[in-house]
Amino acid sequence: MSLLRPYEMLVKCIILLVTNYFLYTHGLDKNPSILIIGAGPSGIAAASRLWKNKFTNLKILEGENRIGGRVHSVKFGDAYIDLGGEWCHGEKGNIVFDMVKQYDILKHSSASMHVYYSNGILLDEEIYNDLAEFAESMYESLNNTEVEEKCSNFSSVGECFDNQFNTTFAKLYQNNYNLQTILAEAKSWLEGYVLAFDSAFTLYDIARNSAYEECEGDLGLNWNGRGYKTILEVMLQQYPDPTQELAVVNNILLNKEVTRIIWNNSANQVLCLDNTTYPADHVIFTASLGVLKATLESLFEPALPDEKVRAIRNIGFGAIMKIILHFPHTWWDTAQPYAFIWSAADRKKILTEFGKGPVRNGRSWLTENTYFIPADNNPKVLMGFFAGEMVPEIEQESNEVLSAGCMYMFRKFLGKTHNNITDPDDIIKSMWYSNPHFRGTYSYDSAKNTEQGLQNKLAAPLLRKNGDPAIQFAGEATHPYHFSTVHGAIESGYREADRLIHYYAQH
Ligand SMILES: Cc1cc2nc3c(=O)[nH]c(=O)nc-3n(C[C@H](O)[C@H](O)[C@H](O)COP(=O)(O)OP(=O)(O)OC[C@H]3O[C@@H](n4cnc5c(N)ncnc54)[C@H](O)[C@@H]3O)c2cc1C
Ligand SMILES: *[C@@H]1O[C@H](CO)[C@@H](O)[C@H](O)[C@H]1NC(C)=O
Ligand SMILES: *[C@@H]1O[C@H](CO)[C@@H](O)[C@H](O)[C@H]1NC(C)=O
Ligand SMILES: *[C@@H]1O[C@H](CO)[C@@H](O)[C@H](O)[C@H]1NC(C)=O
Ligand SMILES: *[C@@H]1O[C@H](CO)[C@@H](O)[C@H](O)[C@H]1NC(C)=O
Ligand SMILES: *[C@@H]1O[C@H](CO)[C@@H](O)[C@H](O)[C@H]1NC(C)=O
Numbered sequence: 001m002s003l004l005r006p007y008e009m010l011v012k013c014i015i016l017l018v019t020n021y022f023l024y025t026h027g028l029d030k031n032p033s034i035l036i037i038g039a040g041p042s043g044i045a046a047a048s049r050l051w052k053n054k055f056t057n058l059k060i061l062e063g064e065n066r067i068g069g070r071v072h073s074v075k076f077g078d079a080y081i082d083l084g085g086e087w088c089h090g091e092k093g094n095i096v097f098d099m100v101k102q103y104d105i106l107k108h109s110s111a112s113m114h115v116y117y118s119n120g121i122l123l124d125e126e127i128y129n130d131l132a133e134f135a136e137s138m139y140e141s142l143n144n145t146e147v148e149e150k151c152s153n154f155s156s157v158g159e160c161f162d163n164q165f166n167t168t169f170a171k172l173y174q175n176n177y178n179l180q181t182i183l184a185e186a187k188s189w190l191e192g193y194v195l196a197f198d199s200a201f202t203l204y205d206i207a208r209n210s211a212y213e214e215c216e217g218d219l220g221l222n223w224n225g226r227g228y229k230t231i232l233e234v235m236l237q238q239y240p241d242p243t244q245e246l247a248v249v250n251n252i253l254l255n256k257e258v259t260r261i262i263w264n265n266s267a268n269q270v271l272c273l274d275n276t277t278y279p280a281d282h283v284i285f286t287a288s289l290g291v292l293k294a295t296l297e298s299l300f301e302p303a304l305p306d307e308k309v310r311a312i313r314n315i316g317f318g319a320i321m322k323i324i325l326h327f328p329h330t331w332w333d334t335a336q337p338y339a340f341i342w343s344a345a346d347r348k349k350i351l352t353e354f355g356k357g358p359v360r361n362g363r364s365w366l367t368e369n370t371y372f373i374p375a376d377n378n379p380k381v382l383m384g385f386f387a388g389e390m391v392p393e394i395e396q397e398s399n400e401v402l403s404a405g406c407m408y409m410f411r412k413f414l415g416k417t418h419n420n421i422t423d424p425d426d427i428i429k430s431m432w433y434s435n436p437h438f439r440g441t442y443s444y445d446s447a448k449n450t451e452q453g454l455q456n457k458l459a460a461p462l463l464r465k466n467g468d469p470a471i472q473f474a475g476e477a478t479h480p481y482h483f484s485t486v487h488g489a490i491e492s493g494y495r496e497a498d499r500l501i502h503y504y505a506q507h
């Protein structure tokens with residue numbers, strides 16, 4: 001045993017005094033134990049705000065072997081690419097934008113889509129603009145009075161789409177027979193384009209009158225090769241000055257999958273897959289809506305109230321997928337995204353020319369591609385996006401088949417206009433649907449739901465008899481109008497941290 005020397009005793013005394021002073025000035029009669037489940041953007045937001053408000057008896061239990069959740073930036077090629085959240089959607093009223101605007105990291109994405117037909121010809125830019133405009137008019141909030149009249153009786157984007165597609169384009173291109181044919185063939189591509197907005201598996205499940213609200217400004221701000229992980233670094237104060245890092249990072253426990261949350265009028269107990277248990281006064285649960293849908297019956301004891309179960313079941317949750325390719329040299333135009341529209345004849349030929357990989361109802365997985373986008377500040381990398389009901393199967397396919405399929409597509413669509421198309425030397429794919437810690441990508445308002453304010457019902461905390469919040473809910477799906485985004489997730493994390501901070505300020 002070593003005896004404390006005098007100066008060490010003095011230091012200890014000062015620490016004790018300072019700690020008590022903090023507790024006193026912050027009105028805390030105790031430092032409650034708080035468990036945050038999930039170290040995604042919402043969990044990190046809640047943890048950092050609580051920590052900065054002196055709630056230090058805090059742990060984050062994270063099921064994966066990394067932090068970030070659906071923000072997953074990976075070094076690939078010359079820079080970071082994002083397997084999950086990628087763009088900051090908007091500037092006004094966007095908490096992500098506000099947190100980083102002083103650092104000048106976010107860049108505008110100005111390029112417009114180049115749409116190729118499967119005979120190798122680049123289509124007129126106007127066609128893409130018309131298709132995109134039509135896609136947006138399917139949603140009630142983006143008011144197009146003409147479509148609105150025709151679709152007023154439809155609750156889903158799919159019904160409106162079917163009803164309006166022929167008539168709208170028949171009108172736009174009625175004097176151009178060739179184009180009419182191509183546009184009829186573009187229907188299938190456009191469906192995937194719309195599915196990707198909401199990461200749904202079918203257009204018939206997407207509500208026309210979604211509660212989602214866009215932030216004004218550029219909807220496609222990119223991180224210039226730094227990755228969306230930057231926002232985690234900002235919240236944890238690792239960026240811009242690493243010496244300012246919040247010590248809460250030491251309280252993040254990885255590979256801690258929570259399997260059961262037991263609560264009563266006095267305490268909570270959280271059990272993990274590795275048989276460890278954690279007591280807590282408060283739990284903030286942030287795992288995805290997909291995780292809740294799959295595990296709600298086994299996860300909570302007592303069972304969740306009916307209203308919350310309804311919210312979990314009736315908010316939509318699907319998946320998109322990214323296939324990201326690295327090439328030995330750049331053979332494409334790094335300033336533009338590419339979209340591919342199959343002619344009816346070429347679509348049929350795929351199964352004989354490239355029969356590998358998932359096929360459903362005679363359709364190859366290749367037709368589920370919505371676009372390929374050059375990675376930002378990463379000139380040898382192309383990122384492919386896939387949407388639709390085949391995504392779960394495509395995730396399971398081997399890298400060899402995925403890469404060969406993309407090359408078949410590139411050579412067919414771009415072979416006539418691009419020199420030197422070469423095979424990739426590396427590939428990485430996302431697997432959000434297959435991963436039990438996510439089970440999909442982001443939430444959307446479902447056409448089947450008729451109830452208002454489901455997100456608020458999902459967000460409502462489970463209270464003890466004395467009014468204490470026992471279990472709180474954060475995460476993108478709990479945000480009333482910014483769901484599906486990183487900024488929505490972060491706002492929801494702050495909301496739940498503030499709930500506790502205010503509660504303890506009053507008690
Ligand atoms: C492919 C894709 C593209 C996207 N594109 C964009 C975009 O461009 N812009 C945008 O704003 N948003 C985008 N998003 C959405 C955005 O990434 C999410 O809304 C946001 O990251 C959600 O954060 P969260 O904290 O709510 O949940 P998550 O990030 O999912 O965090 C929850 C955490 O809980 C953990 N967890 C789950 N179950 C357990 C358990 N049982 N025990 C312990 N831990 C558990 C998970 O591992 C995860 O780390 C995209 C998402 C995906 C997947
Ligand atoms: C919605 O429609 C009204 C009336 O046609 C119009 O004045 C308004 O600008 C539109 N709003 C948007 C966001 O397009
Ligand atoms: C919508 O439904 C009502 C009631 O069934 C019907 O009278 C009306 O004509 C429908 N509107 C459209 C545009 O189909
Ligand atoms: C739309 O047009 C295509 C091609 O002309 C045709 O095959 C299809 O039956 C039409 N659909 C509807 C709903 O009218
Ligand atoms: C409440 O839960 C805690 C933790 O699981 C447990 O120790 C305690 O006995 C429970 N109290 C009651 C009254 O059930
Ligand atoms: C957890 O406990 C169960 C039941 O006692 C046991 O079967 C399992 O192997 C344990 N798991 C770990 C990781 O220790």
Ligand SMILES: *[C@@H]1O[C@H](CO)[C@@H](O)[C@H](O)[C@H]1NC(C)=O
Pocket residue numbers: 329419420
């Ligand atoms: C094709 O690639 C080779 C090496 O990979 C390069 O030297 C050549 O300049 C390229 N040609 C064109 C037209 O880009």
